[in-house]
Amino acid sequence: MSEDLEAAIGAAFQDPEVQSRMAELEKNPDAARKLKEVVEKLKKRYGGPIKWGKRIDTWDKYLAGLGLAGQIGALVGTPVASFIAGATEKAIELIPKIPYAAYYATKTGHVTALPFWATMEAFSLIPYVGVLATFQDTYYKTAMKKLNKEVKQAAVEAGRYAEIKNYGKKWREILSGEQVKAA
Numbered sequence: 001m002s003e004d005l006e007a008a009i010g011a012a013f014q015d016p017e018v019q020s021r022m023a024e025l026e027k028n029p030d031a032a033r034k035l036k037e038v039v040e041k042l043k044k045r046y047g048g049p050i051k052w053g054k055r056i057d058t059w060d061k062y063l064a065g066l067g068l069a070g071q072i073g074a075l076v077g078t079p080v081a082s083f084i085a086g087a088t089e090k091a092i093e094l095i096p097k098i099p100y101a102a103y104y105a106t107k108t109g110h111v112t113a114l115p116f117w118a119t120m121e122a123f124s125l126i127p128y129v130g131v132l133a134t135f136q137d138t139y140y141k142t143a144m145k146k147l148n149k150e151v152k153q154a155a156v157e158a159g160r161y162a163e164i165k166n167y168g169k170k171w172r173e174i175l176s177g178e179q180v181k182a183a
Contacts, residue, residue, distance in 0.1 A: 021159020031162035
C-alpha cells in the first residue's frame with residue numbers, strides 16, 4: 001500500500017503551485033522539516049483508509065459481477081426474481097461499506113465523501129447499468145484524492161511559511177499573495 005501513498009504524495013508535489021513553493025522550502029530547512037512531519041502524519045492518517053478503500057472496491061466488483069449474473073439469470077424468470085437478486089447482492093455489499101464509511105469519516109474528517117458514496121450506491125441499484133458505478137474504484141479514489149489535496153495544501157502552507165522566514169519584513173505581502181522579489 002505504500003506505493004499508493006507515495007503515488008498520491010508524488011502527484012501532489014508535481015502540482016505547479018507546489019512546485020513554485022519548493023525553492024523557498026529548499027532555502028529553509030526548518031520549513032522543509034515541518035512539511036516532512038506533516039506528510040508523515042498524513043501517511044499515517046490515510047494509510048488505512050486507502051488500503052481498506054481498495055479492498056472495499058475489490059469486494060464490490062466481485063459482488064457486482066455476481067449480482068449482474070443474477071439479474072441476467074432472472075431475465076428468464078420474473079421481475080421479482082431480478083429484484084430479489086439485486087437486493088440480496090446490495091445487502092451483502094453494504095456489510096463492510098457502512099463500517100468503512102464511519103471509519104473513513106472518523107479517521108480523515110472527510111464527511112463530504114459520505115453523500116457522494118450514497119449517491120453512487122443509489123446509482124448502482126439501477127438494473128444492468130448500475131454495475132458501471134461499481135467499477136469506478138469509488139472508495140479508493142476518494143481517499144487518494146483527499147490525501148493528494150491535503151499534501152498540496154500542506155506543501156503550499158510550508159512554502160508560504162518559508163517565504164515569510166526567508167523574506168522577513170515582507171510578510172504582509174506574502175500573506176496577501178503578492179509577488180515578492182528576492183532581496
